Amino acid sequence: MVTIVDVARAAGVAPSTVSYVLSGKRSISARTRRAVEQSIRQLGYHPNAGARSLASHRTNVLSLMAPLREDLNNPGVMEFVAAVATAARGHDQDLLLLTKDEGASALRRVASSALADALIVMDVELADPRIPTLLSLGRPVVLIGEPAEATGLAAVDLDYTAAGVRCVDHLADLGHRAVALLGPHRPDIPAARRFRHGFAATAQARCVEATVHQCGHEYEAIRACLDELLTTEPTAIVVHNEAALPTVLAELQRRGLRVPEDLSVVAVCRDAMATSGPVPLTSVAIPVAELAELAVRMTLREAPAETQLLAPRLTQRASTR
Amino acid sequence: MVTIVDVARAAGVAPSTVSYVLSGKRSISARTRRAVEQSIRQLGYHPNAGARSLASHRTNVLSLMAPLREDLNNPGVMEFVAAVATAARGHDQDLLLLTKDEGASALRRVASSALADALIVMDVELADPRIPTLLSLGRPVVLIGEPAEATGLAAVDLDYTAAGVRCVDHLADLGHRAVALLGPHRPDIPAARRFRHGFAATAQARCVEATVHQCGHEYEAIRACLDELLTTEPTAIVVHNEAALPTVLAELQRRGLRVPEDLSVVAVCRDAMATSGPVPLTSVAIPVAELAELAVRMTLREAPAETQLLAPRLTQRASTR
């Protein structure tokens, strides 16, 4: 194993000088820096993470707790995990992955044993039992997805209220007078509530008839939901349920409803999903990469640790008119 | 911060005794053990991971490198990540997540800086550039998904050859004489090759006409693939492409082909996927939890570090007859 002492000896300097070259915490002559960097490369030196953490009280590890069991079908979860991993590496941090069902004790364990410097937590619910623990950790915490009540914790999310507004505005602008919302399986989560409120309030403001429905992503649930939804004869639907989206579209087709001729569709989903079907969908994408980057920067105190809601962007494609 | 010295003082013993109570590496009187355990609980002591790793050369962290960008659509990837995280915690290990596109240098970094004790790598390809690095790491390495060539690295996977055999045997037993395989987007990966070989060899052995097709998961690709596939008028198809499966089924329906009346379908997919559509599908599931558990045990040297292929299990449901 190559240690800092080996590098120092090879470069003809003191170990602390090597440390300072690596950290940039004091000025180093160009000559010394070159010698040290060369020795590092030649010897293939990688600082020992444990020693570093012990001496500096920093691990350069972020921990992400994600809902890895229940939301397995939700492709958005994996996208977030990937985005956070990528954002973390972009800031020289590694990522320790925790599953949601390990609960508060895992958060405490990771923080107390100094396995990670900060925590990012997805899918925090209204009265989540993890919140008190997170508040007591003494480490930076950022939530992805904003719990409806102020928790005192920093959070990042899409502005779902604005997203609901945007979808209805788009459809109203196109002349639709009757629209329906097909929402997610869990109507109680903050994102669902906010979207629904934006949707309903804007429909009212613009004198558009609106109905709200919710369903899971199993075939039967979707079918029943569409049965109900279509009785009101809307000319457009907004689908805020990515997992159900493919089945919804297939089912519309099966019923002989063409998109957008008979029914306009706006989806809240990843761009990849919006463009993967026969009809490219007008959609509001969740800005996963930006949210992840922002969350990581917050944990590193490079961005103010407060709740930030990113503005939605609606991309018009072929499914609305 | 609570340290081992605090616990030792509270319990009236030496720090080393606390350490030994925690590790179980030497016998402790019941009385001492009780006192120490009580102090640990009362003080909320969590051993510092960095100090531990520095002193013991063990981190109790496993690193998993997963294809988090390219295979984002592949629900199987996330399932593996979740399963490995769960299996790791079951063995008192934490999980450091790496993305495949960080490449060999990330593996070297994590191993050399002692961030993790061992590495699990998904999606290793035929002539993967990471293989030489993995061989030189001096740490346990387990691949999930077996590269076709012997690499000298331990690996776990489903026995895809046997899976291909099993699917054709099932259909042949039901009396089918013409079957088609709809394979994955990347026909060159070992799993695809092996499945195809099992499929083709068994078809020949049982005098069943067989054709092999491949396609991505975009709508147009699937449509074109089905156009081609259906010209041979098979009475059954085997879908080894989970991402495409929902679209394939929707498209069959659109063409007026009923499952299983007009066409039997066998899928290689998660059970959740097999049972989520209108017709429960006869399927071969990938035993993700077992594979993850086995991989974790191999990294911990609790299972022999060799290539292990798990036998497929076919579950008959309503889509074949």
Added chain:
DNA sequence: ATGAAAGCGCTAACAC
């Protein structure tokens, strides 16, 4: 069955 003490490899305060 338990204690004392020597490091593990690094960072950061202190010295010059």
Added chain:
DNA sequence: GTGTTAGCGCTTTCAT
């Protein structure tokens, strides 16, 4: 601009 050195909190010999 650089060197010296005292820890960081733990594990593990070595003693008894």
